[in-house]
Structures are given as C-alpha cells and as structure tokens.
C-alpha cells in the first residue's frame with residue numbers, strides 16, 4: 001500500500017513538473033515577440049509612426065493570446081476538480097445543445113449547420129450547465145476551424161436508457177491515426193504553426209475531455225484524413241424513477 005502511494009505521488013510530481021515545463025514553453029514565444037517589438041521601438045522604431053503602430057498592434061495581439069492562454073490553463077486546472085465541486089449539478093442537455101447550435105448558426109453565416117435532434121423533451125444530465133456549453137463550444141469551434149471547402153457542420157442529439165449523446169461532425173481536414181492518440185493531450189496541435197494562426201493554444205480538447213470525464217461521461221473521436229471528424233460526447237442521464245414507473 002505504501003509503495004503504491006509513493007508511486008502515485010511520484011507520478012503526480014512528474015505531471016506537475018511537466019505541466020510547468022509545457023506552460024513555460026508556450027509562454028516563451030509571445031513574450032519573445034513582445035520583447036522584440038519593444039526593443040525595436042526603444043532603439044529607433046518609436047520615431048517612425050508606421051513601425052510604431054505596427055509594433056503596438058503586434059504586441060497587443062500577442063498579449064491577447066497570452067490572456068487566452070492563461071484563461072485556458074485556469075480552465076484546465078479547474079476541469080480537474082469538477083468531481084468534487086459540481087457533483088450535484090443537473091442540466092437540460094437538449095436546451096444547451098440547441099442554444100449552442102443556434103449561436104453558431106448566427107456567428108458563422110458562411111457555414112451550413114445541420115441539426116438532427118432526437119430529443120423531443122428536456123433531457124436532464126448530470127453536468128454543470130456552463131461546462132456542457134464550454135465543451136460544445138470547443139467542439140463546434142474546432143469543427144469550423146478545421147473545415148476546408150465543404151463548410152458544413154452537423155450536430156446530432158440522441159439518448160438511450162441511461163445516456164445522452166451529442167455528436168459534432170465536420171467534413172474538413174481530418175486527423176491521422178497517429179495524431180488521434182495525442183489530440184487530447186494539453187498543448188498538442190497537429191500543425192503547430194498553422195493552428196497558432198487560427199488562435200489555438202492546443203488546450204481545448206484537453207479541457208473538454210477532462211470536463212466530460214469528471215462527470216463520468218466519455219468524449220470519443222473518429223476521423224479520416226481529408227474527409228472529416230466526428231466527436232461524440234456521452235453523458236449519464238438523470239433518471240427519474242417515479243416518472244418511468246408511471247409510464248410503464
């Protein structure tokens with residue numbers, strides 16, 4: 001028992017060290033860029049109005065990136081504690097799904113969104129509302145970001161006796177088998193440079209998976225390169241014994 005505990009502590013310490021290393025690595029680039037611009041302005045750039053405004057714009061962009069990185073790291077760290085904090089929360093998955101779907105339709109008029117909704121009534125799941133919303137936004141956002149010519153995203157909602165399933169499908173670049181295993185790791189991006197252009201920190205899916213697993217659900221993916229990806233959320237339903245008895 002004692003050895004087992006020591007092993008676990010050792011693993012935990014290693015994970016923490018790895019996390020600090022990952023974070024430092026991710027912060028190094030924006031800090032270096034801002035420093036470069038400030039150095040330039042400090043030496044002579046401030047006297048050239050064009051350089052001045054370019055450098056300020058570039059620095060502000062990097063600061064926005066750092067802000068989102070810090071927020072996402074906080075989200076990730078909090079996602080690891082949902083089990084303790086939000087164990088009693090319940091949410092209507094149907095309502096949240098519809099809301100996120102409608103919002104995406106509004107924000108991305110250039111896309112075709114297709115909804116296949118089997119949930120005809122409120123469908124109560126054990127998850128904190130904002131967390132389900134956050135996960136759906138991460139998946140829908142990725143579906144849009146990694147689409148190519150075919151600008152189409154499908155959302156499917158269904159349930160069985162015990163679970164509700166929400167599926168987000170795109171027809172974009174897809175993910176190779178080799179990368180599929182890694183996309184849920186924090187800071188992992190298939191194409192670092194390009195994904196940085198799109199504003200990604202590589203934390204979205206890590207947050208999404210930790211959140212869903214914290215509520216005893218599953219987040220699974222299937223994907224084919226150049227054909228698209230399917231992300232599937234499965235969450236436990238809150239079953240109401242009385243209602244089912246009455247109906248039976």
Ligand code: ADP
Nearest residue numbers: 142146174183189190195200201202203204205
């Ligand atoms: P990011 O902020 O980079 O999008 P995520 O954690 O959300 O971070 O995703 C990690 C990586 O997984 C992305 O950089 C991308 O390479 C890949 N990925 C995620 N969703 C999709 C998708 N729908 N289609 C293709 N690739 C995806």
